Amino acid sequence: MLTNTLVRTVISGAIAVTAVLPPAAYAQTDSGSTVADPPTFYSNVLPILQDNCQVCHQPAGLNLGGMVAPMSLMTYEETRPWAGAMALAVEHRKMPPWHASRAFEGKFQGERYLDEAEIETIVAWAEAGAPEGTPPSNWEAPEPDKEADGGWALGEPDLILELDEPFLLEDDVEDLYVTLTATLTEDMLPEYRWIKSVEYRPGPYVHHILRGMGGLAPGNQPIIYDNGYGRLMPEGPRAIEFDMHYHKEAGEETAAYDQTEVGIRFMEPGEVVRYRTTSEMLGIMDFVIPPDESSYSASREYHFEEDVYIAGFTPHMHLRGKAALYELTYPDGRHEQLLHVPSYDFSWQHSYDFKEPVRVPAGSTLRFTLWWDNSEENPSNPDPTVEVRYGEPTTAEMGFGFMQLRAIEEDEIIVGQPISDEVRRLYGETIPMSNDAEDRRRSGSGQ
Numbered sequence: 001m002l003t004n005t006l007v008r009t010v011i012s013g014a015i016a017v018t019a020v021l022p023p024a025a026y027a028q029t030d031s032g033s034t035v036a037d038p039p040t041f042y043s044n045v046l047p048i049l050q051d052n053c054q055v056c057h058q059p060a061g062l063n064l065g066g067m068v069a070p071m072s073l074m075t076y077e078e079t080r081p082w083a084g085a086m087a088l089a090v091e092h093r094k095m096p097p098w099h100a101s102r103a104f105e106g107k108f109q110g111e112r113y114l115d116e117a118e119i120e121t122i123v124a125w126a127e128a129g130a131p132e133g134t135p136p137s138n139w140e141a142p143e144p145d146k147e148a149d150g151g152w153a154l155g156e157p158d159l160i161l162e163l164d165e166p167f168l169l170e171d172d173v174e175d176l177y178v179t180l181t182a183t184l185t186e187d188m189l190p191e192y193r194w195i196k197s198v199e200y201r202p203g204p205y206v207h208h209i210l211r212g213m214g215g216l217a218p219g220n221q222p223i224i225y226d227n228g229y230g231r232l233m234p235e236g237p238r239a240i241e242f243d244m245h246y247h248k249e250a251g252e253e254t255a256a257y258d259q260t261e262v263g264i265r266f267m268e269p270g271e272v273v274r275y276r277t278t279s280e281m282l283g284i285m286d287f288v289i290p291p292d293e294s295s296y297s298a299s300r301e302y303h304f305e306e307d308v309y310i311a312g313f314t315p316h317m318h319l320r321g322k323a324a325l326y327e328l329t330y331p332d333g334r335h336e337q338l339l340h341v342p343s344y345d346f347s348w349q350h351s352y353d354f355k356e357p358v359r360v361p362a363g364s365t366l367r368f369t370l371w372w373d374n375s376e377e378n379p380s381n382p383d384p385t386v387e388v389r390y391g392e393p394t395t396a397e398m399g400f401g402f403m404q405l406r407a408i409e410e411d412e413i414i415v416g417q418p419i420s421d422e423v424r425r426l427y428g429e430t431i432p433m434s435n436d437a438e439d440r441r442r443s444g445s446g447q
C-alpha cells in the first residue's frame, strides 16, 4: 500500500515521479512478452482521463483549483511524466478517489469507479512507455481555464464571503487546523434568502474546510440546491466560522497567504422548495482505543419512529479512521446494508448521497459501526503507542455517522413570499454543537 509520505513525495513533482518509477521499469518487467498493440494516449487513455480524472486534474475550473488538482492531466505533455504514478494509483484504487465498496455501485451521486479494463489500459500504457499515438483529426488542445468570469464555475455569485483577513501559512507549516471567520454584514444580506448554490474559491494549500457554508473537501463539487431542496441563509450581521485544514510541504519560501472566498447564489422568486431535510449526528463518543489495536470497533443504533427517507450519509473519523458500515433492519426483519466504506480515508470527506433516497418505515433500526486502526500499520497514525479517546484535534478521534433525512411529506414554499418562524427554523442554518459537529444539513444537490 502506498503510504501518505510516498504519495506526498510523488505528487510533489513530476521529477520525483520519474525518479521513483521510471516508465522503463515497467517496460523491463514486460520484456520477453510481445505486446502487439500497446494502448496509446489518444486512442485509449485520454477517454478514460476525460471521464474519470480531468474533473479534478485540470489547471483550473469547477472550483477544485489548487486544492484538488496537484497536476493537470489534460494533454499528453502534462500526462506523460505521471504515467508510472497513474498506474500505481489506479491499481491500488487510490484514484479516482471514492471509498464506498463496489457492491454499492449505482447507488450514490457522484460515485467514481474504474472498471478492470480501464485499469488494465492505464497500466499497460505505462508499461509500454506511455506512447502518444495519433491525435484524432478533430483534436484540439483543451482550454480548461475558467478564469474568464472571475473563476466562478457557476457564474458570478450574488454574494461573496471572504475570510476577514489573509491568513499566513509560514514556511514550516505542514498540516494546520485553524478556525477562521468571515463576517456577514447587514449590508451584504439585509434579509434572509434561499441559497441556490455554494461555491468555494480556496486559496493556496487549503485541503479541506469543515463547517462554514457547508464545507469543502477534496473532490467536492459546488453545492447546488436544486430539484426542490433548499436552505435558508439567515441575514447579517453575524460571523460565520470556517474550520480550515491546510496542508503543504514545509520548506523555505513555501509560505503563502490564504484568503478563501465563498460565492453564494440565491434562488429566484417563484422557485419552489419542497423537501425538508434534517441531519442526525449519530455520534459515538464513548470509546477508548487501546495502543497498537488495528481494528477497534464501536456501534450505535438509531430507531426510526416515523416513516422517512434517508438521503445520505457522511461518516467522519480522524486519522485512525478505518472503515464504516450502515445497516438497516426493517420492521419485518429484512436486513440491508446501505453503505460500506471498507477503507476510510480522512483526506477524503465524502458525502454519500443516494441517487434515490431510501424509504424507511417506522419501526426500522439503523445500525452504524465504525472501525479505527491505531496500529503502526496505519500510515496516517500519528502515534500508535497511546490510548485514543474522543476529542477535537485530529490526533484524537471522532466517530460520527451524520445521516441526512428527508421528510416524506413535502412542503410547497414559494421563494420570495414571507416565511413563518417554523420554516425559518426548519430550513435555516443550525448552530454547530462542537468544532467538528458542523452544520451538515446539506440538502441534496442536483449535480
Ligand code: HEC
Pocket: 002, 007, 010, 011, 048, 049, 052, 053, 054, 055, 056, 057, 067, 068, 069, 070, 082, 085, 086, 087, 088, 089, 090, 094, 095, 096, 097, 112, 114, 218, 219, 220, 347
Ligand atoms: C475528485 C478529484 C480527483 C479525481 C476524480 C482524480 N484525482 Fe487524482 N488526485 C486528486 C488529489 C486531490 C490528489 C492529491 C493526493 C491526495 O490528496 O490524495 C491526486 C493525486 C493523484 C496522483 C498522485 C499520486 C497518488 O497516488 O496520489 C495521481 C497519479 C493521480 N491523482 C491520478 C489520477 C487518475 C489517473 C485519475 C482518474 C482515473 C484521478 N487521479 C482522478 C484528485 C482527484
